[in-house]
Amino acid sequence: MSTLANILVVAEHDHGALKSATLSTVTAAVELSKMSGGEVHVLVVGHNTRSAADAAARVAGVAQVLLADAPQLAEQLGENVAAQVLAMAADYGHILFPATAHGKNAAPRVAARLDVAQVSDATRVIDRDTFERPIYAGNAIATVQSVDKVKVITVRTTAFDAVPSEGGNAAVQMVDAVADSGKSAFVSAEIAKSDRPELVGAKIVVSGGRGMGSSEKFIEVLTPLADKLGAALGASRAAVDAGYAPNDWQVGQTGKIVAPQLYIACGISGAIQHLAGMKDSKVIVAINKDPDAPIFGIADYGLVGDVFELVPALTSALG
């Protein structure tokens, strides 16, 4: 049996603040720690990111924070993040990443270098070696057991409630930063600035499909409803492919996975790939002109009719 009991969580942050994905991943780590008896440590990789590390130290359940802070880590390039994790890996039995774009990018590099399998998108911890994960766009759930000495896992953040962001009192330990890999370099980023909540983690999501007809209508009809509800905006793949919505709004098997309290699907037919990204929402509302649309098969409340009349009417009715 492995004696490597401690659990490492690789934090998702924007240098200033921890992302909520980190809090959900810590929840999975805390569940594991109850089974293995190990401590939960959080690794923060970046540059000028002390405040994110301090925030991690206050998270309930975290016993130690490791901070690798150096200019070559500023862009959190996958090659460098993976190398930094590998430099720490010898002390851990479990290495957890949130299943975000960042986590999915770096985790398999770590697993391959450790010569271990990776458990992708874990939705449940059964025991220290055994996890549930969705396959076939969530149409089946696999229970998998790792026989490797170190478990590298990406955690589906919607499957774990966020741990409280306050209540912990961990020490922050500086660790030596790895050198730049020299294999890739940051050129530019276009990150949309928005006052809306982040799509993953939002309590309410208003989402549009091909039925919205155009990018102008998509914005004109759905934005007022999202504004009124304080909701994030999402889209089906069909709507993104048609150019109605930006690609980082895509909800589905290969896009974002969301599980809000309320998901309002407007003009979305409900392809299985879309359902894979939102069917764990607490309450689903579907508004679609086609009464036979598959989305009605999983919606709690269905409303048949013209989205261009019904959505504005819903917006007004909310006062």
Add this chain to the structure above:
Amino acid sequence: MKVIVPVKRVVDSNVKVRVKDDGSGVELGNAKMSMNPFDEIAVEEAVRLKEKGAASEVVVVSCGGGQCQETLRTAIAAGADRAILIETDAELQPLPVAKLLKAVVDKEQPQLVILGKQAIDDDCNQTGQMLAALLDWGQGTFASRVEVADHAVVVTREVDGGLETLRLNLPAVITTDLRLNEPRYATLPNIMKAKKKPLEIVKAADLGVDVAPRLKTLKITEPPKRSAGVMVPDVAALVAKLKSEAKVI
């Protein structure tokens, strides 16, 4: 510049799979099988690089049983030059696939490997990154734009919240996202011609790779069923339900 494109044979994306009653797996039976959609995008991107003069040869590779030859022929019909099948009947997980692909890369010495970001059967999203790590190459994952420059490739990636552009030294690994391109349909003459292009078969056992799965699948179960709710007649009824019954607004 040689480009290698690994392709996976998977159940067609339009097939709704059913979990076997005994929990041992999913019922594929005679389900239609196709090339993984992200791999079609990878093949298309490599062929476009060749058409632009940035690539000299496109080699497609698949790991699995003899039926993967069909997938490789599909890739050749879409414009690839030749194919390699790494033949095995073993259950293959991403790490062993990355090791098999590394063996091919070591022999073929490409400058670029383009893979789909994720297979739609196991939904792992691992193989490209693992291959890049084993080769100690840079990686541009979830690519929505690829431009080959001098000894480098500039990759725009789909990340949470938007886009990020990286410059990778060659050789490098790229994984494709949905918006990279729209794969072409193979023409009938090209499908016919594809039958005559070279397809080499290599036994996985001859590559010295341990392909044993490291993850044991204990069982496969149905996800919790979500049952249909109610249809509401109008907006007023919907708002009433959301307020008093669901209590979410």
